[in-house]
Amino acid sequence: MDPMNDVILAYEMNDLPLPPDHGYPLRLVIPGYVGGRQVKWLAKVWVSEEENSSHYHIWDNRVLPSLITEKDGEFAETMFRHPDTACNEQNLNSVIVKPAQGERLPLAQAKAGQSYRIEGYAYDGGGHEVERVEVSLDDGQTWLYCIRRFPDYPIRHGKKFWTW
Structure with missing residues (x-):
């Protein structure tokens, strides 16, 4: 309501x-x-x-x-x-789309200091803004903050961030 x-x-x-x-x-x-x-x-x-x-x-x-x-x-x-x-609002969810399923990253590239761009998306239920996204490359021992490209402001209703 x-x-x-x-x-x-x-x-x-x-x-x-x-x-x-x-x-x-x-x-x-x-x-x-x-x-x-x-x-x-x-x-x-x-x-x-x-x-x-x-x-x-x-x-x-x-x-x-x-x-x-x-x-x-x-x-x-x-x-x-x-x-x-009761499950009502959707839970926070994120998906990595790059690297793709089964894609292999050459270890020599990482050792040479070359970068690799990880891409994906995240959304939360109830119109809540996603505050941050982090990724771990060592099974959760350490986490890296991701640069995000989220809307600066919601398109409607002042405080709702809808995405799918």
Whole structure:
């Protein structure tokens, strides 16, 4: 219910009607939120003071303590229904696109002091700005700060940084 949050009602994808496996005839898309919160096959929208009690909202897209191994039992049900266990905003994520999968870097090049440009992207949910990106070349023993090229300011709503 954040008035500064974007919500999209999608009826097309790539200039064609939305395919059934992507939610035809209408899908709710919320940038920065996990896919499980983006309703497919949307038929009706309503506003309620109470959290949705549907099976999928309660029993899917939850992060629970590892001690809960089954859905049976009073404690498990309490945890599944607890708002803090729901996955809503997308977690911070990053991808390295260069070097490419399987690409080999010549060791002689590194020993000669030549540089190599690592490329990729990072995004965070809820419109949060990615503050920094670091990379490790020694299994996490040391980290190098990456030069970032992020927008200086968000395009909409004053403080939301959407990306995909």
